Amino acid sequence: MTTTRFRRLLAGFALGLCPLAGAQTTTLLNVSYDPTRELYQEVNAAFAREWKQKTGQSLTIQQSHGGSGKQARAVIDGLEADVVTLALAYDVDALHKVGGLIPAGWQQRLPHNSAPYTSTIVFLVRKGNPKGIRDWADLGKPGVQVITPNPKTSGGARWNYLAAWGWALRQPGGSEAKARELVTRIFRNVPVLDSGARGSTNTFVQRGIGDVLLAWENEALLAVRELGPDQFEIVLPPLTILAEPSVALVDQVVDAKGTRAVAQAYLEFLYTPAGQAIAARHYFRPRQAAVAAKFAAQFPKTATFTIDEVFGGWTKAQAAHFGDGGTFDQIYAAGR
Amino acid sequence: MSAIVAARRAQPLTRAALSASEDSRPVRLALTAAALGFLGLFLFLPLVAVFTEALSKGGEAWVAAVSEPEARAALWLTLKVAALSVPLVTVFGVAAAWLIARFDFRGRRLLLALIDLPFAVSPVIAGLVFVLLFGRQGLFGPALAEHGVKVIFAVPGIVLATLFVTLPFVARELIPLLEAEGRDEEEAARTLGASGFQMFWRVTLPNIRFGLLYGVILANARAMGEFGAVSVVSGHIRGLTNTLPLHVEILYNEYRFQAAFAVASLLAFLAIGTLVAKALLERRIGGSR
């Protein structure tokens, strides 16, 4: 009797799924990371309008947000994303390496490394910058409290870590040893390692802990706007990393669902002037020069380097720094 | 329950009996104060904090936060998941408690430990195991995909994860109670010719009803509040697979603190609602005795 009950249970489950399958309009699922929620709300509305004009087809775009790595895992485990828009190429790469869902050369399929907009790592400090934090070296000074999430659990934190490391390498006389020394000193100054980027922002802003928060520029701008324009300042270091959040369409899913054309158009829309302007309004740096010029006041110029230039790509950077026994582990193992 | 206590108190007592079965006033006050102090620090203060934040922008903002479409969809999903999982957990709980408390068989202690095990499993793992089973790369993933059945990142997966984390509640509540009761009354009923069903309905159930109620309420509260396990199997699709706890996290991550706590306070209300239902039910059962 328990088996019939179980079967009935399964039948009930199947019924519960019907609304998903019976949709008339085309549905896209964009699996993204936390800070892009507002951005894609606007992108989705604009693109759906454009698509309707062009093809007459109604389009519903669903959104899913969470930590970048967690979202990539969900797609690998069967969350049917037509497109992914994640925080770092490493997580999109996992879709190929772990999931086999996309081909190896995915990053070359769209312009600019498949990153339609960029950001950079900046310092959020308290009003008036009482500790006088101007550059990466200042973060390692004694008496400065630095807030950053845990690079092991947060994609955003990996950008922070690599930005500091890369900066030290690029200094006159810079070397791996010097970089390690700086990063070690910075992490000695970290009192709390939150598991995600927004957790760190809340620690810094809500709990009032720390002198400086390492954050993406778009996150810092948003936090200042939402949480206290008169309490914080953004310091843009003279040299920092170019954060390139990657997008990709998920071949296996779009081919099964028959949504390749619309998914491709959706991602390409991000590169159009309209799409670029929306990104800029949500504090991401646009790639297109014309749009960038319009928002020049919002995005002061600074020198940047990329992961590929300094670390030879995410796979290498991940293994050397954040894998088991990588430099991050060594810093904490030595700290005992 | 207070009716029973009062009835028992009404029995004539000698002075000596009074002193040994009741505590003196200072002792009562001291113990009550200590208990309330502990609860205050660990329970009421957090609750007050939640409601303070929830109402920090006034009642209208609270209503707005809990009535926006995504919150409503999340509430609906949460109720649906609880409605599917709690009855199953109850059936399991009664069967398992009866088995453990009334029979002496080989493997009993191991079974008992297995019943408790879901409590000890980290919620993250509770979600992950179902991904390992039903995910695209899981043991049954390919077979499910072939038949177009979605388990993970859909309602069935959320129900499974919820079942897993709430499974022990009812059983755990009933086992000590049944053990404390002993089996004399039931054996007497059987000897007098009652059928198994009659015995259960007339003798066992009235004896365990409070424990059963507690168990169901606990399982229900946990089912509605579960975050970690559900978070792993939900897929976080807005308006579709987000439960209330996940919606709270989303709002918090959007820096909409007041809205996040408003939805959290809604969950607290739901829990208090089930407890009011319990109190009413208790009075009805108590009155018919």
Place this chain on the structure above:
Amino acid sequence: MRPLLRRESVLPGFSLSLGVTSAFLGLLVLLPLAALAVKAASLGPAAFWATVTDARALAAYRLSFGASLAAAALNGLFGLLVAWVLVRYPFPGKRLVDALVDLPFALPTAVAGITLTTLYGPNGWIGRHLEPLGLKVAFTELGITVALTFIGLPFVVRTLQPVIEEMGTDAEEAAASLGAGRVQALWRVVLPTLLPAWLTGVTLALSRALGEYGSVVFIAGNMPMQTEIAPLLIMTRLEQYDYAGATAIALVMLFASLLLLLAIGTLQAWSVRRSLGEAAS
């Protein structure tokens, strides 16, 4: 079926309850946990051992077990007190207090973590007053214990409450009429009756604390080797797409918990036998 039973019983329903129980446990507990074991086994013995005995993992086990034990002890003591007061003593607002005890279950763990950090953080309602005393709660082991106490609080109270209710005052009165004093009545009659349920409650609080993740990450500080709990290590592994490593650590925690549960189950069986034996004599 028969030989399974150690003792014949006139009570019905053995096969039915065994069937239902095994079906549920098999499908919902054993099958998923088998999948866990299979995944962990894919590591191979050497890599498995290296993963689970890593210095950071060892520090995390120590912290997780230490803080969970402390929280369970706290809940054992105050849970007994709260249950007793709620059943036996009348006081204004009792119904409300009774209703609120379940709150830690209903509140999503993330909300609990955020709220507790708000209260106990250095600028929080409580933390503000503790900081000058040199007492740091948030982002220390103490904070972890606070969070684990919170999430386990209902277990002891709710397992004891029905037993105290069912027990009534008859036994105490009987003891009194036989000339026992209050302390004696409590020690010889009440506590032995409550012991099995109390142990159950403490065990449940303990095992729940061992696995807790959602509320602790907010208040723990998550510093490797210091305030990093074992479930966080599991998440860390998952972030690196290391499913096998994650399941390996999960499996170790699971085995430790299972042993703990078995040990306490044995203790409980002993206490039941003892109290039954005393009642018979």
